[in-house]
Amino acid sequence: xxxxxxxxxxxxxxxxxxxxxxxxxxxxxxxxxxxxxxxxxxxxxxxxxxxxxxxxxxxxxxxxxxxxxxxxxxxxxxxxxxxxxxxxxxxxxxxxxxxxxxxxxxxxxxxxxxxxxxxxxxxxxxxxxxxxxxxxxxxxxxxxxxxxxxxxxxxxxxxxxxxxxxxxxxxxxxxxxxxxxxxxxxxxxxxxxxxxxxxxxxxxxxxxxxxxxxxxxxxxxxxxxxxxxxxxxxxxxxxxxxxxxxxxxxxxxxxxxxxxxxxxxxxxxxxxxxxxxxxxxxxxxxxxxxxxxxxxxxxxxxxxxxxxxxxxxxxxxxxxxxxxxxxxxxxxxxxxxxxxxxxxxxxxxxxxxxxxxxxxxxxxxxxxxxxxxxxxxxxxxxxxxxxxxxxxxxxxxxxxxxxxxxxxxxxxxxxxxxxxxxxxxxxxxxxxxxxxxxxxxxxxxxxxxxxxxxxxxxxxxxxxxxxxxxxxxxxxxxxxxxxxxxxxxxxxxxxxxxxxxxxxxxxxxxxxxxxxxxxxxxxxxxx
Numbered sequence: 001x002x003x004x005x006x007x008x009x010x011x012x013x014x015x016x017x018x019x020x021x022x023x024x025x026x027x028x029x030x031x032x033x034x035x036x037x038x039x040x041x042x043x044x045x046x047x048x049x050x051x052x053x054x055x056x057x058x059x060x061x062x063x064x065x066x067x068x069x070x071x072x073x074x075x076x077x078x079x080x081x082x083x084x085x086x087x088x089x090x091x092x093x094x095x096x097x098x099x100x101x102x103x104x105x106x107x108x109x110x111x112x113x114x115x116x117x118x119x120x121x122x123x124x125x126x127x128x129x130x131x132x133x134x135x136x137x138x139x140x141x142x143x144x145x146x147x148x149x150x151x152x153x154x155x156x157x158x159x160x161x162x163x164x165x166x167x168x169x170x171x172x173x174x175x176x177x178x179x180x181x182x183x184x185x186x187x188x189x190x191x192x193x194x195x196x197x198x199x200x201x202x203x204x205x206x207x208x209x210x211x212x213x214x215x216x217x218x219x220x221x222x223x224x225x226x227x228x229x230x231x232x233x234x235x236x237x238x239x240x241x242x243x244x245x246x247x248x249x250x251x252x253x254x255x256x257x258x259x260x261x262x263x264x265x266x267x268x269x270x271x272x273x274x275x276x277x278x279x280x281x282x283x284x285x286x287x288x289x290x291x292x293x294x295x296x297x298x299x300x301x302x303x304x305x306x307x308x309x310x311x312x313x314x315x316x317x318x319x320x321x322x323x324x325x326x327x328x329x330x331x332x333x334x335x336x337x338x339x340x341x342x343x344x345x346x347x348x349x350x351x352x353x354x355x356x357x358x359x360x361x362x363x364x365x366x367x368x369x370x371x372x373x374x375x376x377x378x379x380x381x382x383x384x385x386x387x388x389x390x391x392x393x394x395x396x397x398x399x400x401x402x403x404x405x406x407x408x409x410x411x412x413x414x415x416x417x418x419x420x421x422x423x424x425x426x427x428x429x430x431x432x433x434x435x436x437x438x439x440x441x442x443x444x445x446x447x448x449x450x451x452x453x454x455x456x457x458x459x460x461x462x463x464x465x466x467x468x469x470x471x472x473x474x475x476x477x478x479x480x481x482x483x484x485x486x487x488x489x490x491x492x493x494x495x496x497x498x499x500x501x502x503x504x505x506x507x508x509x510x511x512x513x514x515x516x517x518x519x520x521x522x523x524x525x526x527x
Contacts, residue, residue: 038417039095041415042097042415042417042418043097045413045414045415046090046097046099046414046415046418048412049086049088049089049090049099049412050083050086050089050090051089051090051091051092052075052079052082052083052089052090052091055092059092059094059236060091060092060093060094060095060096060097060236061091061092061093062092062093062094062234062235062236065091065093065234070501070502070503070511072234072504073397073425073502073503073504073505074502076100076398076423076425076426076504077425077426079100080100080102080423080425080426081426084102087101087103087105087106087409087410087411087412088100088101088102088103088106088409088410088412091421093122093234093236094236094239095236096121096419097418097419098120098400098418098419098420098421099409099414099418099419099420099421100421100423101409101420101421101422101423101427102422102423102426102427102430103410103427103430104427104430104433104454104455104456104457105410105454105456106409106410107422107427107456107459107463108454108455108456109407109408109409109410110401110403110409110420110422111422111456111459111462111463111464111466112456112463112464113407113464113465114464114465115404115405116401116402116403116404116407116420117138117142117401117404117465117466118138118139118401118402118404119135119136119138119400119401119402120400120401120402120419120420120421121402121419122233122400122419123135123136123400125229125232125233125239126229126329128253128257129225129229129257129260129261129325129329130322130325130326130329131318131321131322131325132322133145133319133322133323133325133326134146134149134323134326134469135326135329135330136326142466145323146469148307148308148315149304149307149323149469150469151303152300152303152304152307153469153470153472153473155373157298157303158373158472158473158476159373160297160298161202161473161476162371162372162373162376162476162480163297163370164198164201164202164297165198165371165476165477165480165481166370166371166480166484168194168197168198168201168211169194169480169481169484169485170484171194171197171211171212172190172191172194172211172481172484172485173484173485173488175190175211176190176485176488176489176518177488179518180489180518180519180520181518181519181520182517182518183517184492184493184494184515184516184517185515185516185517186513186514186515187340187343187513187514187515187516188336188340188509188510188513188514189513190211191336191339191340191343191481192332192333192336192340193210193211193219194210194211194336194481195332195333195335195336195339195477195481196208196210196219196222196332196336197209197210197211198332198335198477199327199328199331199332200328201299202299202300202331202473203299203300203301203324203327203328203331204264204267204271204299204300204301204324204328205267205271205297205298205299205301205302206267206299217259218259218260218263221255221256221259221260222260222328222329222332222333224252224256225253225256225257225260226329226333226505226506226507227505228249228252228253228256229506230505230506231249232244232249232253238250260325261321261325264321264324264325264328265317265321267301267324268301268317268320268321268324271299271301271302271305272305272317275302275305300323300324300327301320301324304320304323304324305320327470330468330470331470331473331474333395333506333507333509334395334396334474334507335395335474335477335478337393337395337507337508337509338386338389338390338393338395338474338478339478339481339482340510340514341389341392341393341508341514342385342386342389342478342482343482343485343491343493343514343516344493344495344500344510344514344516345388345389345392345393345440346385346486346491346493347491347492347493347516347517348440348493349440352385352440352442353486353490353491355381355442356381356382356385356486357486357490357521359379359380359381359382360379360382360483360486360487363375363378363379364483364487368487371480371483371484375483376476376479376480376483379479379483381442382479382482382483383445383475383479384442384443384444384445384446385442385482386475386478386479386482387442387444387445387458387460388440388441388442388444388445390460391428391434391444391458391460392428392438392440393425393508394424394425394428394460394508395460395507395508396424396460396462396506396507396508397423397424397425397504397508398421398422398423398424398425398504399421399422399424399462400419400420400421400422401419401420401422402417402418402419402420403415403416403417403418403419403420404416422459422462424459424460425504425508427457427458427459428457428458428460430457433453433454433457434457461474487521488520488521489518489519489520489521490518490519490520490521491516491517491518492516492517492518492519493514493515493516493517494515494517495512495514495515499512500512500514
């Protein structure tokens with residue numbers, strides 16, 4: 001115990017010392033007149049916007065922000081409710097000002113602009129892992145990549161991906177079968193491992209068997225890296241690389257990064273070699289190779305290896321790794337979170353779950369056949385359920401941009417260079433647009449009830465020019481896995497909202513898991 005206390009004291013002193021060093025570095029930087037002038041101007045112009053708590057020079061609110069994901073998210077929730085009558089509030093993270101938006105008009109001013117497409121400074125900490133791929137790049141590079149990658153989400157390609165979702169979803173359902181009529185259990189990990197298997201196979205064409213091998217080194221590195229990035233974003237004293245590498249977190253970061261990049265590099269090299277060996281193989285109309293009459297499914301990586309821009313330039317191995325890693329990062333945790341929240345809410349709302357079951361029975365009857373694209377189109381009520389889940393628990397509860405020019409937001413002048421945070425979680429709870437916002441009501445998304453709604457009041461996949469390129473993929477996966485689970489099981493959840501340990505980190509997740517009880521559904525009576 002004494003050793004643990006000593007270690008904790010040493011860690012505290014290191015962080016305190018780092019904070020002092022950061023302050024000294026900030027003061028030294030005052031010799032840089034452009035920085036000082038920008039800082040002073042931003043401070044003066046933003047004076048009219050309310051601070052949420054006491055602010056310290058150059059360290060801002062950083063010392064008062066909870067570094068724990070759950071605690072920090074509670075702070076943001078509290079301030080968005082406390083200042084609901086204000087259209088925006090401000091936070092200073094070190095010497096960087098952030099404007100927090102949670103009203104549709106203010107959100108529209110930013111997301112609808114083709115000028116404010118640069119991601120916030122805090123995304124810089126994703127660069128070691130993701131480079132400057134589609135998520136983190138800006139300007140001409142982002143436009144070129146977006147144009148090159150958009151065709152990879154064509155309807156015919158998504159149909160091939162649906163095959164993977166059915167296969168991995170069936171493995172998940174068989175795992176859950178062992179839990180029927182047992183004690184409540186945390187389903188979060190099971191859903192996440194299934195989503196990870198789906199993204200590995202669709203992104204890289206590699207089956208990592210995460211559902212059967214939950215202790216995979218790659219799986220653990222993905223989770224550890226996400227936690228490290230989020231913690232670093234809120235701690236300005238960990239921003240300088242030369243300081244970060246001295247801490248345990250920095251060493252863990254390097255270790256996790258090597259595992260992630262080695263894995264992706266190996267898969268890319270193997271895929272490139274495989275393509276060289278099969279050069280000259282005939283392809284069908286969809287671009288899928290055919291060997292002895294057998295159709296070979298393409299992965300996202302295959303399409304990146306084929307991609308060229310208007311000038312005929314192909315992506316380099318580094319470019320390809322950026323996009324594959326980005327797809328891995330964005331494409332599994334987000335969908336897994338949405339599916340978990342859906343099961344939690346359905347377990348709490350039996351009347352809604354009954355409606356979902358009725359719709360599933362109408363579409364599938366007693367069969368256990370794979371789900372098709374036509375089935376997904378016919379699951380209209382389940383579609384509304386998924387949308388309402390993403391309203392209450394958006395997978396990405398916070399995202400941010402950097403302003404490229406001075407602009408006016410909800411009547412307030414906001415200068416160039418300021419970071420703008422869209423607090424999706426609070427935006428989706430605007431009571432004038434979503435009455436009784438905490439209530440789970442899928443009917444809100446019936447066409448007749450959605451008509452006339454502010455287009456920027458609901459942005460689970462962002463909106464405007466930088467909306468999520470993979471949103472159709474995500475919604476397809478969410479509906480497919482939920483349909484596979486709910487065709488077989490009845491879900492119950494007695495977990496109270498206050499017991500979830502809600503943490504708004506890179507992804508909105510429950511620190512305490514999603515605990516459910518499963519019962520087998522009776523067969524549908526034939527008429």
